Amino acid sequence: MERRTFVRYIGTLGTVALLMPDLLACSNSKKKIVTNKLGAPLERGHLLRGNIDFASGYPVEQIQVPVLIVGGGISGLASGYHLKKNGFSDFLLFELGEQTGGNSGFGANNYSKYPLGAHYLSLANPGNEPLISFLKELKLIEKEENGLQFYNEDFLCHAPDERLLFKGVFHEGLVPEYGISEEAHAEINRFFKEMRELKSAKSKNGIDLFNIPVSQAEITEEVAALDTMTFKEYLAEKKYESEELLWFLDYCCRDDFGAGYDKVSAWAGIHYFAGRKATPGNTDPTTVLTWSEGNGYLANKLEEPVQQQVRKNMLVYSVEEQEDQVLIEAIDLHAKKKIRVSAGKCIVSAPSYVAKQILKSPSWPKSYFEGIKHNPWLIGIVVLDQIPEGNGTPLAWDNVKFGTKGLGYVSDRHQEFSPVRDKHVISVYLALDKADEQTERQRLFQMTEEEMCRLVISELTSMHPDIEQHVESISFQRWGHGMVTPYPGALAKYQEYQQLKKTAKRIHLAHTDYSSYSVFEEGFDLGRLAATAILNYEA
Numbered sequence: 001m002e003r004r005t006f007v008r009y010i011g012t013l014g015t016v017a018l019l020m021p022d023l024l025a026c027s028n029s030k031k032k033i034v035t036n037k038l039g040a041p042l043e044r045g046h047l048l049r050g051n052i053d054f055a056s057g058y059p060v061e062q063i064q065v066p067v068l069i070v071g072g073g074i075s076g077l078a079s080g081y082h083l084k085k086n087g088f089s090d091f092l093l094f095e096l097g098e099q100t101g102g103n104s105g106f107g108a109n110n111y112s113k114y115p116l117g118a119h120y121l122s123l124a125n126p127g128n129e130p131l132i133s134f135l136k137e138l139k140l141i142e143k144e145e146n147g148l149q150f151y152n153e154d155f156l157c158h159a160p161d162e163r164l165l166f167k168g169v170f171h172e173g174l175v176p177e178y179g180i181s182e183e184a185h186a187e188i189n190r191f192f193k194e195m196r197e198l199k200s201a202k203s204k205n206g207i208d209l210f211n212i213p214v215s216q217a218e219i220t221e222e223v224a225a226l227d228t229m230t231f232k233e234y235l236a237e238k239k240y241e242s243e244e245l246l247w248f249l250d251y252c253c254r255d256d257f258g259a260g261y262d263k264v265s266a267w268a269g270i271h272y273f274a275g276r277k278a279t280p281g282n283t284d285p286t287t288v289l290t291w292s293e294g295n296g297y298l299a300n301k302l303e304e305p306v307q308q309q310v311r312k313n314m315l316v317y318s319v320e321e322q323e324d325q326v327l328i329e330a331i332d333l334h335a336k337k338k339i340r341v342s343a344g345k346c347i348v349s350a351p352s353y354v355a356k357q358i359l360k361s362p363s364w365p366k367s368y369f370e371g372i373k374h375n376p377w378l379i380g381i382v383v384l385d386q387i388p389e390g391n392g393t394p395l396a397w398d399n400v401k402f403g404t405k406g407l408g409y410v411s412d413r414h415q416e417f418s419p420v421r422d423k424h425v426i427s428v429y430l431a432l433d434k435a436d437e438q439t440e441r442q443r444l445f446q447m448t449e450e451e452m453c454r455l456v457i458s459e460l461t462s463m464h465p466d467i468e469q470h471v472e473s474i475s476f477q478r479w480g481h482g483m484v485t486p487y488p489g490a491l492a493k494y495q496e497y498q499q500l501k502k503t504a505k506r507i508h509l510a511h512t513d514y515s516s517y518s519v520f521e522e523g524f525d526l527g528r529l530a531a532t533a534i535l536n537y538e539a
């Protein structure tokens, strides 16, 4: 195992201190900053790009199993969870990483756990019964009364949840409203009014036009038209011009999709606001559930019941659909052996760019996978010897600066009850979307730790000018392909997926890439639907 991998996966609090991470420091920095790169799955994924001859001499193990799941992110785990919940245990799940979770994985240092990607779950929409029942099982929803969900307050994001550095002062909330013109205020109000109306808009069949998961919405012609233009073009058409509102909407797109409002579709931009309609009984509908380890908490809960079925460190490199079976080939990277699986059915929950490479199935032509795009991300997990304060609202869970292209940072220890902290741990999120996704991906892979360090420090310094002297260490998580980016045309891709699904016999695809909207709820839904299709067949 690579030493860096070891640093990442040692996992337990308190043990990491025994390790000596890279003592590379930002050379211009006033003090030494310890840095290290995380991200073994990224390097492992790249094994698929070259040849896999390194395993040519490995012994071969043959396995027969009714169902194999490829990929243990939220979608794959959700498939396993639902199969098991319905009494079906005759399956295996192969995950490439040393831990499950994928984009919802997590790490830990001496002071805190931290998310490697996904850090929160929005409150469930009222019609999303499977998710509500899962959250009840986890006691995250404590009760339901009169159609309202009462959430466990320990896990609702504590106040202050968000603050925005605007006009030199931190203000609560992320909408820039302080001291703005009356016209700008009126526009912000007009925008949110329009979104409220779209929230309740229904098709002739009485189905929501915008809903999360997307499978619970109806894509009418009117909705499909929003997939043909960018969100920026839509806003211009509607005469939204205020600098404050436009910055806020662009920020929301970069934060949720990894690309700005000039790149994502009007459908995606609207869906972000109109698709959410939670009805909590004890909090604001826009509050989120969060943990130090982010959605790694939920990934672990999904994994618990299927631990017996999960095999980690498995690089699946071929999935071939045949008339009477699916043949899957994998390399067990730890045991150093090849695994040949003969399965009745296979759920492929690896990302689309992996599926395109490993899948040989008449139901899923290679051309289908073209055009599904992802922007790269860089996350810097920073240990500070002092709380990042500032004028105005104190440190919040999410901390953002108005007017920049940055996404700010999240305080990883926010949900802890103890106010006494020796060190602070924050995660700085950077969506790399200046150039096209290929160019940005190359830029990310070529970046030295020194360059990553400067990027993260400059993002922080723009909010806290003297912060550098308080930075002790930075760990970098690189996502070459972050979540799927819903460019114009992405909704049409989802419709194509729905069509292809109907003809698929033995291979089901379940990954958030296919719903064109990457959030926990989508992964949970796609995984559940794939499991249901298999359970129906078995019945």
Ligand SMILES: Cc1cc2nc3c(=O)[nH]c(=O)nc-3n(C[C@H](O)[C@H](O)[C@H](O)COP(=O)(O)OP(=O)(O)OC[C@H]3O[C@@H](n4cnc5c(N)ncnc54)[C@H](O)[C@@H]3O)c2cc1C
Binding pocket: 041, 045, 048, 070, 071, 072, 073, 074, 075, 076, 094, 095, 096, 097, 100, 101, 102, 103, 104, 116, 117, 118, 119, 120, 121, 122, 295, 314, 315, 316, 317, 349, 350, 351, 354, 377, 479, 481, 482, 483, 510, 511, 512, 513, 518, 519, 520, 521, 523
């Ligand atoms: C930076 C970032 C921040 C995010 N923040 C949030 C958030 O706060 N809230 C939210 O709801 N969503 C967030 N998301 C979206 C997130 O992608 C989804 O919530 C969800 O985790 C996606 O799960 P998935 O299973 O569909 O995909 P993935 O997470 O991509 O899972 C795919 C799995 O397949 C495995 N795999 C890949 N290749 C192979 C192979 N050849 N063999 C075997 N296994 C393989 C991978 O290792 C991985 O575990 C964020 C995403 C990113 C990138």
